[in-house]
Amino acid sequence: MSYDNSSVESIVEFAGALIGKSLSEATSYPREELEAAGKGKLGLLVETKFFELPQSSKPTPDFEAAGLELKVIPLKKYARRTGLHPKENLKLTSLNPFEVDEETWETSRVVTKCGLMLILTFHFEEGKIPIDMKFTQQRIVNLLDTGQLDTAQFKRDWETIQRFIHLGKGHELSCGSTNYLIANTSGAGHGKTRKQPHSDVPMKPRSFMIKKDYLDYFLVGAPMPNVLPAGLEMSIDEAAASLLQPLIGKKVEELALKTNLSGTPKTNKGYHRNLAVRLLGGTGRSIPEFDKAGIKPKTIRLKESGKMREEMSFKNFQYLQLVKEEWEDSVFRAEIEQKFLFLVFKELPDGSEVFHNAGFWDMPHMDRLEAKEVWEETKRRVANNNHVLPKISETRVAHVRPHGKNKLDTYPTPHGGEETKKGFWLNKNYLQEVVDNLPSI
Numbered sequence: 001m002s003y004d005n006s007s008v009e010s011i012v013e014f015a016g017a018l019i020g021k022s023l024s025e026a027t028s029y030p031r032e033e034l035e036a037a038g039k040g041k042l043g044l045l046v047e048t049k050f051f052e053l054p055q056s057s058k059p060t061p062d063f064e065a066a067g068l069e070l071k072v073i074p075l076k077k078y079a080r081r082t083g084l085h086p087k088e089n090l091k092l093t094s095l096n097p098f099e100v101d102e103e104t105w106e107t108s109r110v111v112t113k114c115g116l117m118l119i120l121t122f123h124f125e126e127g128k129i130p131i132d133m134k135f136t137q138q139r140i141v142n143l144l145d146t147g148q149l150d151t152a153q154f155k156r157d158w159e160t161i162q163r164f165i166h167l168g169k170g171h172e173l174s175c176g177s178t179n180y181l182i183a184n185t186s187g188a189g190h191g192k193t194r195k196q197p198h199s200d201v202p203m204k205p206r207s208f209m210i211k212k213d214y215l216d217y218f219l220v221g222a223p224m225p226n227v228l229p230a231g232l233e234m235s236i237d238e239a240a241a242s243l244l245q246p247l248i249g250k251k252v253e254e255l256a257l258k259t260n261l262s263g264t265p266k267t268n269k270g271y272h273r274n275l276a277v278r279l280l281g282g283t284g285r286s287i288p289e290f291d292k293a294g295i296k297p298k299t300i301r302l303k304e305s306g307k308m309r310e311e312m313s314f315k316n317f318q319y320l321q322l323v324k325e326e327w328e329d330s331v332f333r334a335e336i337e338q339k340f341l342f343l344v345f346k347e348l349p350d351g352s353e354v355f356h357n358a359g360f361w362d363m364p365h366m367d368r369l370e371a372k373e374v375w376e377e378t379k380r381r382v383a384n385n386n387h388v389l390p391k392i393s394e395t396r397v398a399h400v401r402p403h404g405k406n407k408l409d410t411y412p413t414p415h416g417g418e419e420t421k422k423g424f425w426l427n428k429n430y431l432q433e434v435v436d437n438l439p440s441i
Contacts, residue, residue: 006065018135034131042130043072069117074124089209097196105155117141152232157181168199176339176362179293180214213294224288227281241441244358252353272299276343295339302346316403316423319413323383359438370397385415
């Protein structure tokens with residue numbers, strides 16, 4: 001071992017030898033030994049073959065003497081995006097609801113094991129042997145610094161998860177319940193359940209993870225100044241509320257003038273979204289704090305009667321991908337577990353509009369279960385070569401319908417044919433119910 005395992009600086013300096021290289025290039029071990037030892041898990045190989053750490057399942061940091069945890073995460077290329085971006089959420093540690101029920105943030109396993117982390121990223125390439133994938137960067141995440149805004153948000157998220165468990169609602173947690181730190185189900189927990197305190201309802205095994213959105217901003221995103229007045233004592237949600245509450249009831253034209261937004265709803269397709277961003281203090285197409293937290297602003301337009309003008313759709317799905325997915329790792333599950341900020345605009349008798357309401361929303365647990373049934377039925381029908389997919393009349397929450405440019409805009413199917421692109425949509429009546437009962441920000 002050619003580093004001091006009690007010194008963070010020494011460990012970081014030693015880790016620098018990996019950057020720009022693959023593990024097979026950075027160590028002297030024979031390829032056969034590397035491939036056999038890690039069983040394809042690059043993180044395990046980095047621990048045991050590069051840093052020469054013993055395998056351990058103890059709830060302590062990997063470099064215990066230095067109080068430093070090691071995390072190795074993949075970045076990949078995505079279509080229509082430049083550069084490399086996180087492939088998945090970052091798992092920190094498993095979630096034991098009985099432990100969490102008794103802990104504080106300071107004594108939690110998240111902090112005692114992962115309070116200080118060395119993150120090594122590598123370029124994931126489909127089909128490439130893991131030991132030949134190149135490492136790209138190293139970063140330190142410090143959840144022990146109580147003076148950091150991000151640490152304050154991580155703490156709030158952990159306390160929100162604990163509150164669900166205190167209330168016996170661990171089974172209702174979703175990725176939209178929190179901003180940076182999530183209690184997410186993981187691959188090993190598919191189909192299994194575990195007991196939770198304060199409730200007889202079992203919950204799925206979950207792990208504490210850092211959202212992919214936060215990782216993307218932290219590891220990849222260009223530094224951008226915050227625009228919300230969030231602080232150590234004010235959350236992202238509260239900061240957004242402080243900006244929007246005084247504006248509810250004001251005319252759109254007045255708000256557009258105040259925020260220097262040009263054009264009209266008729267000449268600018270993204271008019272309402274651009275206005276929403278400006279109302280929150282932004283000048284571009286998004287809010288940096290929302291990007292980090294995976295919060296999706298969604299503008300809703302109501303007619304004078306209060307009825308919805310438009311429906312809400314999700315990305316079209318690929319038939320070949322759909323039949324291979326499991327619900328826990330599905331695209332649709334990730335979409336409905338997002339946290340949304342609905343900004344509602346309503347038409348007045350003279351044809352103008354007002355900023356009517358705003359509120360954060362993530363889909364309730366029982367509605368997610370119904371959406372899951374729609375997804376499962378869609379998958380079953382596609383696998384059986386039945387392309388009459390769930391209609392709006394079959395369920396209260398969601399349905400499937402075309403979502404391509406036209407009938408000639410298609411995706412291949414598992415049975416060798418082509419079908420018009422389709423996507424999942426929230427039912428209009430369901431979304432109307434959500435908006436009508438949206439708690440005001």
